[in-house]
Amino acid sequence: MAGVHVTTTINNDPVEYVCPADESLLDVLRDNLGLTGVKEGCGTGDCGACSVTLDGQLVCACLVLGAEAEGRTITTVEGMADGEKLHPLQEQFINNAALQCGICTPGFLIAAKALLDENLSPTETEIRYALAGNLCRCTGYDKIVKAVQAAAKDLRKQNKKKK
Amino acid sequence: MRYESPTTTKAAVALLSGEKGQAYVLAGGTDLLVRLRMDTIEPDLMVDIKRIPAMSEVTKTASGFKIGAAVSGAALEKNKALVKAWPGVVEAANLIGSDQIQGRCTMVGNLCNASPAADSVPALIAAGAKAVIVGKKKRTVPVEKFITGPGQTCLEKGEIVESITLPAPAKKSGDAYLRFIPRTEMDIAVVGVGISLTLKRGVIDSARVSLGAVAPTPLLVKAAAKAIIGTKLDDAALDALAMACTAACNPIDDKRGTIEYRERVAGVLAKRTAKIAYERAGGK
Numbered sequence: 001m002a003g004v005h006v007t008t009t010i011n012n013d014p015v016e017y018v019c020p021a022d023e024s025l026l027d028v029l030r031d032n033l034g035l036t037g038v039k040e041g042c043g044t045g046d047c048g049a050c051s052v053t054l055d056g057q058l059v060c061a062c063l064v065l066g067a068e069a070e071g072r073t074i075t076t077v078e079g080m081a082d083g084e085k086l087h088p089l090q091e092q093f094i095n096n097a098a099l100q101c102g103i104c105t106p107g108f109l110i111a112a113k114a115l116l117d118e119n120l121s122p123t124e125t126e127i128r129y130a131l132a133g134n135l136c137r138c139t140g141y142d143k144i145v146k147a148v149q150a151a152a153k154d155l156r157k158q159n160k161k162k163k
Numbered sequence: 164m165r166y167e168s169p170t171t172t173k174a175a176v177a178l179l180s181g182e183k184g185q186a187y188v189l190a191g192g193t194d195l196l197v198r199l200r201m202d203t204i205e206p207d208l209m210v211d212i213k214r215i216p217a218m219s220e221v222t223k224t225a226s227g228f229k230i231g232a233a234v235s236g237a238a239l240e241k242n243k244a245l246v247k248a249w250p251g252v253v254e255a256a257n258l259i260g261s262d263q264i265q266g267r268c269t270m271v272g273n274l275c276n277a278s279p280a281a282d283s284v285p286a287l288i289a290a291g292a293k294a295v296i297v298g299k300k301k302r303t304v305p306v307e308k309f310i311t312g313p314g315q316t317c318l319e320k321g322e323i324v325e326s327i328t329l330p331a332p333a334k335k336s337g338d339a340y341l342r343f344i345p346r347t348e349m350d351i352a353v354v355g356v357g358i359s360l361t362l363k364r365g366v367i368d369s370a371r372v373s374l375g376a377v378a379p380t381p382l383l384v385k386a387a388a389k390a391i392i393g394t395k396l397d398d399a400a401l402d403a404l405a406m407a408c409t410a411a412c413n414p415i416d417d418k419r420g421t422i423e424y425r426e427r428v429a430g431v432l433a434k435r436t437a438k439i440a441y442e443r444a445g446g447k
């Protein structure tokens with residue numbers, strides 16, 4: 001099978017790869033590029049463990065072809081922290097014990113970030129709907145929702161300081 | 164498998180009709196890539212339409228709206244004019260899946276996948292939407308005639324849906340879509356109801372009622388529209404509407420609902436949907 005040659009940007013770095021035309025972006029990220037923060041739960045769009053953003057849009061990497069990434073911009077959980085400094089969402093997931101086994105966590109972080117990028121003061125209902133595409137089998141959703149609320153508060157404070 | 168991402172409809176049609184093996188259009192991929200993954204299809208070619216500019220936009224036309232085949236659910240929601248004109252259609256499209264799925268899924272993909280429970284289809288039928296098809300020639304098919312059976316459409320080899328057209332809504336009109344699912348999010352409709360109606364001096368002058376998930380294909384139920392035309396949607400009219408919807412059902416029995424249950428829910432949900440459409444049309 002002839003490979004597709006793709007030039008793209010991942011977590012602000014230019015990246016090139018060759019992949020079979022039917023390979024998912026999820027497999028490319030994990031197997032070819034070693035970005036194993038992107039998890040596979042179901043492979044069929046139901047669990048959200050593979051959430052990444054593609055040109056800023058939240059998507060399931062298992063339902064994108066690697067070939068589709070040509071010229072686009074991808075962000076994975078590996079791109080969330082600023083060097084050693086964790087993103088407020090990452091910090092609050094730790095503070096609020098919003099994870100146990102952790103396989104769902106990268107997907108929740110990316111989905112929660114997509115929400116907070118659009119709306120820094122979401123209601124609890126808005127948070128629950130925005131995270132409806134992410135499943136967690138261990139932690140329970142309350143702690144996750146609390147972590148997102150706490151991170152939203154931190155980000156609002158940060159923004160105030162900047163102004 | 165080959166992957167192609169042409170930038171014009173013409174090139175997409177040429178690729179599809181030139182392929183001897185199995186060729187598929189790739190829109191959002193939220194059905195197609197699941198099937199690829201489950202090994203229920205073995206494509207020789209996928210033609211990604213998301214790099215065709217004409218298919219990626221919503222345009223206001225002289226007669227209404229033209230929604231490109233590659234426009235995602237998330238993008239529909241951002242189009243204020245469309246939301247204002249056809250709130251029921253946009254709400255139906257936005258019910259599809261999670262935010263992750265919304266970032267990719269298209270109404271045309273929902274239509275071409277031809278599931279009996281496709282959420283956007285009853286709303287499109289109620290709104291009088293048409294599919295613009297390009298192949299050897301260009302043709303236009305009303306959405307209620309597009310799906311011919313579960314998973315089957317009127318598309319011929321090499322044909323592609325370029326866009327969906329919606330008429331400009333009449334004055335004093337409103338539309339709505341409701342679905343019933345056992346959960347609050349991320350589930351397949353047990354029943355879906357789309358209704359659009361127009362008022363004249365407070366009385367319903369015209370209406371279209373469509374049901375999803377209660378028959379092998381989504382239905383346009385003329386008897387249900389008749390039941391409310393000429394009324395102010397009083398209790399008698401609502402009961403007649405519910406009866407007509409129940410009678411139109413030809414559902415399956417499955418774990419989500421028995422036949423009796425689906426028939427009953429179709430009637431109840433039709434009443435609720437009609438009330439929302441009536442209110443949106445300015446009825447009191």
Ligand SMILES: Cc1cc2nc3c(=O)[nH]c(=O)nc-3n(C[C@H](O)[C@H](O)[C@H](O)COP(=O)(O)OP(=O)(O)OC[C@H]3O[C@@H](n4cnc5c(N)ncnc54)[C@H](O)[C@@H]3O)c2cc1C
Nearest residue numbers: 045188190191192193194195260269272273275281282324
């Ligand atoms: C987790 C999850 C939740 C979901 N929830 C819902 C839901 O609540 N309600 C619902 O109705 N559906 C749901 N779906 C199904 C799916 O998301 C929808 O049917 C969606 O609208 C499909 O659009 P798409 O653009 O992704 O289609 P694709 O997967 O790209 O295409 C679907 C089919 O249509 C064909 N096709 C696409 N575009 C064209 C075109 N322009 N011309 C000709 N053929 C074309 C493709 O070849 C393919 O056969 C869900 C799916 C997932 C994975």
Ligand code: FES
Nearest residue numbers: 041042043048062
């Ligand atoms: S692995 Fe992609 S949604 Fe589950």
Ligand code: FES
Nearest residue numbers: 100101102136137
């Ligand atoms: S922490 Fe284990 S699945 Fe969420």
